[in-house]
Amino acid sequence: MKDVLLFLSAFIPMYCLVLLKELTEIIVQNYSLNFLNILVIIFLICLIVLGIVGIYLQINNKKQKSLKVKIISAENITDRHFLGYFSLFVLFAITFDLSRISMFLVFILILTMIGIVYVKNNLFYINPFLNILGFNFYSIEYKDSEGGEQKATRIFYKGQLIIDKYYFIKIKDENFSFIDRSRSE
Numbered sequence: 001m002k003d004v005l006l007f008l009s010a011f012i013p014m015y016c017l018v019l020l021k022e023l024t025e026i027i028v029q030n031y032s033l034n035f036l037n038i039l040v041i042i043f044l045i046c047l048i049v050l051g052i053v054g055i056y057l058q059i060n061n062k063k064q065k066s067l068k069v070k071i072i073s074a075e076n077i078t079d080r081h082f083l084g085y086f087s088l089f090v091l092f093a094i095t096f097d098l099s100r101i102s103m104f105l106v107f108i109l110i111l112t113m114i115g116i117v118y119v120k121n122n123l124f125y126i127n128p129f130l131n132i133l134g135f136n137f138y139s140i141e142y143k144d145s146e147g148g149e150q151k152a153t154r155i156f157y158k159g160q161l162i163i164d165k166y167y168f169i170k171i172k173d174e175n176f177s178f179i180d181r182s183r184s185e
Contacts, residue, residue: 002054002057002058003119003124004054004115004119005050005051005053005054005055005057005058006054006055006058006124006127006176007054007114007115007118007119007124008047008050008051008054008115009051009052009054009055009127009129009130010051010118010124010126010127010128010129011047011051011111011129012047012048012051012052012129013128013129013132015044015047015048015051016048018044018096018098019041019044019045019048022037022040022041022044022098022099023041025099031099034099036098036099036101036104037098037099039104040098040099040104051129055129055130055133058172058176058178059178061170064170064172065170066168066169066170066180067144067168067169067170067171068144068145068166068167068168069142069143069144069145069166069167069168069169070142070143070144070145070164070165070166071140071141071142071161071162071163071164071165071166071167072140072141072142072143072150072163072164073140073141073163074138074139074140074141074161074163075138075139075140076136076137076138077137077138077139077154078131078136078137122176124172124176125137125154125156125176127156130156133158134158135156135157135158136156136157136158136159136160137154137155137156138154138155138156138157138161139152139153139154140152140153140154140155140161142169145166153169153171153177154176154177155169155177155178155179156176156177156178156179157178157179158179167179167180168180
């Protein structure tokens with residue numbers, strides 16, 4: 001379930017754009033306030049809330065063990081994965097008329113298909129919402145504090161990672177990790 005919530009969080013900027021478009025169309029009376037439009041607004045608000053909950057649960061997961069590691073190398077790769085998503089956001093926000101049942105169903109089907117691929121392939125690192133919140137996305141190589149073998153992962157961090165410094169990392173998988181800001185060296 002947390003994986004689905006992480007997927008939903010990746011699209012929070014798009015949900016906000018679509019919600020803004022829908023509300024604006026109702027306010028300027030291009031759309032009437034009917035059952036479908038109310039359903040779309042409620043649906044988008046629910047997706048936004050669920051996405052925020054997903055990010056909060058992942059960042060503040062107290063059950064997930066933190067591993068003390070020394071950063072060997074770090075490359076900020078934020079720009080490689082996020083800009084492609086914004087074209088999708090624009091497509092949905094500008095061209096989709098969710099006041100029509102057919103477009104609302106297509107919207108849900110597209111999100112479902114993207115969601116299946118996103119979760120099945122652990123694409124959690126593609127999350128523009130985290131970038132908007134100030135997180136950078138890094139590809140790092142590290143060693144654990146006992147000096148074990150060198151490993152690689154992708155990690156979100158607010159700020160600039162420093163080479164040869166120790167950090168505590170909450171590793172979900174090799175594609176989605178966070179620096180544990182509650183613990184510091």
